[in-house]
Structure formats: C-alpha cells, structure tokens
Amino acid sequence: MSHQVTELIHHAYVPPEGFVAPQPGVFKASTVIFPTVAAMRSREWKDKSAYTYGLHGTPTSYQLEERLCTLEGALQCLLVPSGLAALSLVALSLLKSGDEVLLPDNSYGPNKALVEGELMHWGITHQYYDPMDPQDLEAQICSRTKLVWLEAAGSVTLEFPDLLALVRICKARKVLTALDNTWGAGLAFKPFDLLPNESPALGVDLSAHALTKYPSGGGDVLMGSVTTRDAGLHLRLKLTHMRLGLGVGMNDVEAILRSLPSMALRYRAHDESTRVLALWADSQPEFVQVLHPALPGSPGHAHWKDLCVHTFGGAACLFSVILDERFSRDQTDAFCDALKLFKLGYSWAGPISLVVPYELQSMRTVWPAHIEKGTLVRFSVGLEAVQDLQLDLEHALRVLR
Numbered sequence: 497m498s499h500q501v502t503e504l505i506h507h508a509y510v511p512p513e514g515f516v517a518p519q520p521g522v523f524k525a526s527t528v529i530f531p532t533v534a535a536m537r538s539r540e541w542k543d544k545s546a547y548t549y550g551l552h553g554t555p556t557s558y559q560l561e562e563r564l565c566t567l568e569g570a571l572q573c574l575l576v577p578s579g580l581a582a583l584s585l586v587a588l589s590l591l592k593s594g595d596e597v598l599l600p601d602n603s604y605g606p607n608k609a610l611v612e613g614e615l616m617h618w619g620i621t622h623q624y625y626d627p628m629d630p631q632d633l634e635a636q637i638c639s640r641t642k643l644v645w646l647e648a649a650g651s652v653t654l655e656f657p658d659l660l661a662l663v664r665i666c667k668a669r670k671v672l673t674a675l676d677n678t679w680g681a682g683l684a685f686k687p688f689d690l691l692p693n694e695s696p697a698l699g700v701d702l703s704a705h706a707l708t709k710y711p712s713g714g715g716d717v718l719m720g721s722v723t724t725r726d727a728g729l730h731l732r733l734k735l736t737h738m739r740l741g742l743g744v745g746m747n748d749v750e751a752i753l754r755s756l757p758s759m760a761l762r763y764r765a766h767d768e769s770t771r772v773l774a775l776w777a778d779s780q781p782e783f784v785q786v787l788h789p790a791l792p793g794s795p796g797h798a799h800w801k802d803l804c805v806h807t808f809g810g811a812a813c814l815f816s817v818i819l820d821e822r823f824s825r826d827q828t829d830a831f832c833d834a835l836k837l838f839k840l841g842y843s844w845a846g847p848i849s850l851v852v853p854y855e856l857q858s859m860r861t862v863w864p865a866h867i868e869k870g871t872l873v874r875f876s877v878g879l880e881a882v883q884d885l886q887l888d889l890e891h892a893l894r895v896l897r
C-alpha cells in the first residue's frame with residue numbers, strides 16, 4: 497500500500513469511457529505520458545497521429561486546428577499566441593537573410609513594424625506596393641522576392657484589392673502569397689479557392705488569421721492561426737513553430753471552440769448593422785468619404801463584389817470615415833470622446849462597438865489618391881441594436897457641429 501500523497505498522484509480511478517457532450521473536452525498538458533520507452537522513442541511529433549509534448553498539441557488544440565481548416569478550406573493549421581504571432585511565424589519560417597518581402601501599403605500596422613523593426617536587422621528587406629495597382633506589385637517583384645503579403649480588405653482604409661490579379665501575378669512569378677485573412681475570416685470568401693467553381697483551385701499559399709477577432713468574438717482571447725494546403729509548406733512552418741516554442745493555452749483554445757459555432761451568425765449580424773451605419777454615414781456632410789467595401793463608390797467595391805458574390809456578400813464589421821479637413825484634431829478627438837456606446841479601443845469583432853482615430857499620413861508611404869483629405873476615424877460595429885448605435889453617432893456629430 498503506497499502513501500496517501502502518492503496515491504493522490506497515482507490514483508487508481510479511471511472514469512468510464514463514452515462521455516459525450518456538445519463541447520469537446522479540455523485537455524491540458526506540458527508533460528504527455530508514454531506507456532513504454534519504445535513508444536517514447538517512436539512517437540512522431542510532426543504529424544498528428546499521437547501526442548508528445550504540450551507545445552505540440554493536445555486533443556483540444558488538434559480539434560480547433562481541424563475546425564479552422566474547415567473554416568478556411570485548408571488542409572493544415574498551426575495555432576500561435578496572437579494574430580501578430582501568425583504574421584511573424586510566416587515571415588520567420590519562409591524568409592532568410594538576402595530575401596525580400598512585399599507588403600501592401602495598407603497593411604496591418606504591426607506587420608509593417610515587424611519588417612521594419614525586426615526583419616531588417618536580419619538582412620531581410622521589404623518594399624510596400626500599392627494594393628490597388630497590380631502593375632505596381634508586378635514591377636516590384638525581383639529575384640530576391642520570396643513572399644508577398646495580401647490583405648482584403650486593407651487595414652483601416654478598407655480598400656478591396658483585385659485579389660485574383662495579385663495572386664495570378666505572384667503565381668506566374670513563383671512567389672509565395674500569404675493573406676492576412678482576419679477580415680474575411682473564411683466566411684466572406686475562400687482564400688484557397690478564389691474561384692470556387694474552377695479547377696485546379698486558384699488561391700493563396702498561406703492564410704494567417706487573427707482568431708482574436710471573429711473566431712473569439714468576445715474581446716477576451718488572443719490567438720492566431722496559419723493555414724495551408726501544402727504539406728511541404730506546412731512542415732517548414734511547423735519546424736519554425738516548434739523551434740520558437742509558440743504554444744497556446746488550452747483554456748484559450750476552449751474559448752474559441754465555444755465561440756466558433758456562432759461565428760457565422762455573429763459575422764452576419766455585425767455585417768448587417770455595419771452596412772446600415774455606413775450607408776447612413778455616407779449621407780452626413782461632415783464625412784467627406786465613407787470607406788466600406790460594400791458601399792458603391794468605396795475603393796475596390798467592384799473587386800469586393802466579384803470575390804464575395806460566392807458567399808452572402810460578407811463585408812465584416814468595420815467602416816471608416818474621413819472627417820472634413822476643416823475640423824481640427826481637437827474637434828475630431830471631441831467627436832470620438834462624445835461617443836458613449838462606441839468605446840475607444842483597439843481590435844474588433846467583439847460584442848462592443850469600438851472607435852479609433854488614425855493619423856493616416858504617418859501610416860502610408862504616400863497619401864492614397866483614392867482617399868479624400870481629412871482625419872480618418874475607424875468604427876468597429878458591435879452587436880448592440882443598430883438604432884442605438886446610430887443615435888450615438890448622431891449625438892457625437894451634434895457635438896462636432
């Protein structure tokens with residue numbers, strides 16, 4: 497008979513098998529226990545046929561990975577601690593000293609910070625291309641170009657590029673394409689099947705997704721994923737992922753698994769309210785421009801229509817306005833401060849509506865010709881009643897007037 501403390505650790509009770517519930521179980525581990533030395537030696541951590549160590553996954557993370565493959569139309573998936581970590585994993589896996597990476601000028605800001613503040617020190621150069629001009633991308637591809645980032649719609653200014661044209665150029669030049677698919681989220685369009693009715697499939701090579709946004713939907717979890725449809729490419733990422741030790745917590749995985757079933761419903765609800773508010777904003781004289789891909793006249797609207805026609809025409813929960821140049825910075829700040837339901841805060845796709853004023857001139861290499869001059873304010877539309885949100889905006893506009 498062993499001691500009580502030992503028994504508390506090595507307990508004889510095993511619960512009956514066959515437990516089935518709507519939510520998958522949560523398996524947490526650093527250590528994974530092997531039955532024999534032989535089993536320990538022969539375990540293969542690279543495929544998902546078994547378990548080796550918590551960093552390489554548990555049944556819980558494997559389930560989320562497979563569900564995300566279904567969401568994005570991919571075959572392999574890796575989980576990382578944030579959306580930004582997904583972007584950095586792609587860069588660190590695929591680029592080496594002497595290589596060049598191209599980013600759209602409307603990239604997610606921290607991706608620009610990554611190439612400027614980190615990759616540059618390791619001898620990896622970058623250029624920014626005009627996302628609305630495929631010829632500009634074509635002209636910038638050189639023999640050192642190893643990766644092209646894509647975003648649809650672009651961050652903050654929400655221009656919708658001709659994604660097909662950009663992908664075709666990269667394919668012809670044999671350069672890998674990575675899409676930041678946070679906005680489309682696997683619902684607005686299929687990143688690996690941009691022409692769903694054509695075969696062979698035409699799509700991006702990698703999709704990076706900030707699960708922090710729609711898949712979480714709660715504003716309380718940070719996570720990212722990188723999905724692929726190519727085993728060799730996945731392996732390159734997986735090796736870097738392992739060497740860098742990019743694990744995720746299973747409680748966070750559980751939270752995403754819990755939110756995933758309602759994701760499409762939430763996406764649609766956010767989307768419907770956003771269109772109502774974007775359309776309303778378009779008729780307010782203080783806003784000289786409203787940026788929202790579903791709005792006719794918004795930059796790239798026709799490309800959005802072409803690509804997203806295969807789905808319900810998803811257009812996410814973001815729209816930006818350009819406030820007339822005559823308003824000072826203090827006035828636009830006062831407009832944002834006057835909002836009560838739209839809270840000041842980063843991120844999006846959670847239940848709470850958010851607002852952020854941006855200094856566009858400091859974010860772009862040049863002021864885009866298709867954006868009117870003025871101050872940009874970006875709204876993330878939450879799940880509140882749209883009438884209340886519109887009243888909140890109307891009230892803040894009265895403060896501005």
Ligand SMILES: *Cc1c(COP(=O)(O)O)cnc(C)c1O
Pocket residue numbers: 577578579580581604651676678679706707708709718719720843
């Ligand atoms: C939020 C966001 C990210 C980064 O996600 P985090 O989890 O906040 O690091 C990346 N790309 C886009 C387009 C995003 O909106």
